[in-house]
Amino acid sequence: MFAAAAAACVMVSLPVKAGRAPGDAPARGNDNASPIYVVTVPAGYRQWQLIAPSHEAGNLDELRAMLGNDIAIQAFRDGALPFPDGAMIARLAWKHEPSLVDNKALGHFQAFVPGPATTVQFMVKDSKKYAATGGWGFGNFVDGKPVNREPCYPCHAGNAKEQDFVFTHYAP
Ligand code: HEC
Numbered sequence: 001m002f003a004a005a006a007a008a009c010v011m012v013s014l015p016v017k018a019g020r021a022p023g024d025a026p027a028r029g030n031d032n033a034s035p036i037y038v039v040t041v042p043a044g045y046r047q048w049q050l051i052a053p054s055h056e057a058g059n060l061d062e063l064r065a066m067l068g069n070d071i072a073i074q075a076f077r078d079g080a081l082p083f084p085d086g087a088m089i090a091r092l093a094w095k096h097e098p099s100l101v102d103n104k105a106l107g108h109f110q111a112f113v114p115g116p117a118t119t120v121q122f123m124v125k126d127s128k129k130y131a132a133t134g135g136w137g138f139g140n141f142v143d144g145k146p147v148n149r150e151p152c153y154p155c156h157a158g159n160a161k162e163q164d165f166v167f168t169h170y171a172p
Contacts, residue, residue, distance in 0.1 A: 036132065036153060038124045038139030039146050042069075045090045045122070049073045052171035055096065062093040063114050066168040072125075076170040082135065083164050087125040091168075093118045119147075123156075123166065133157075134165045 048067035056062045068076060072087040095115035102111030120141045127135035138152035156165040163169070 036130060036136075036138055036151075037146070037148070038122050038137045041120070041139075041141055041144055042088050042090070042122060042124065045069075045088070045120075048088075048090060050171075051076060051089065052168050054168070056093070057096075060093075060118075061096045062118060063096045063112070064091060064093045066091055081164045082127075083125050083166070085125050085127055085135075089123045089166065089168075091121040093120070118142075121152075136165055 045067065048069050051066040051068045051073070054064045054066070056064060067090045069086075069088040071084055072089050075081070075083045075087055094117050096112050097115035098109065099111040099113040102113065103109050122137075122139040122141075124130075124137040124139070125135055126137060130137045133153040134157060136153070136156070138156075140147055140149050140152070153165075156167070160167040
């Protein structure tokens with residue numbers, strides 16, 4: 001199941017170069033945005049706390065970090081489900097690159113570090129506004145601009161229902 005989700009995920013966010021890829025649908029403005037879309041980057045997200053890191057191999061080959069705002073972090077620590085309104089989760093991603101400096105110091109080809117940023121994705125909990133999608137609004141951003149991809153909710157709904165549609169588990 002995980003393999004299937006990971007493989008499908010590779011297809012979803014394949015164009016990871018900076019800027020808008022040719023296949024991307026135009027970003028929607030606030031006026032006609034689908035209610036499941038978070039259309040602006042939540043303020044201060046880079047100061048949120050770490051939930052867990054991850055490594056996505058395959059074509060994407062990304063290092064990632066999941067961050068949560070205070071409400072989300074508290075819910076993860078308390079194991080409180082569903083996540084309360086106001087919880088927000090960010091998924092940051094970078095190309096997975098070897099570190100020449102680290103490898104030289106260590107004497108082996110073994111060190112990898114974040115390269116250029118690819119996409120930043122958000123999930124924002126508002127059980128009224130996003131009632132049709134499990135209470136979560138979704139947003140995908142490249143260079144701070146919203147870029148729509150295929151619908152986000154079906155994959156989260158189909159594979160991460162046990163944790164209120166959130167895949168990532170808190171890394172203590
Ligand atoms: C094909 C399945 C799939 C689709 C479609 C998908 N995701 Fe995810 N999403 C995942 C998986 C798997 C993870 C865990 C990723 C990891 O550990 O690196 C994830 C993680 C996330 C996270 C971190 C919280 C969590 O659930 O772990 C956010 C935020 C997120 N996705 C937003 C989005 C957005 C926004 C879209 C639509 C643009 C989207 N996702 C579409 C599979 C999917």
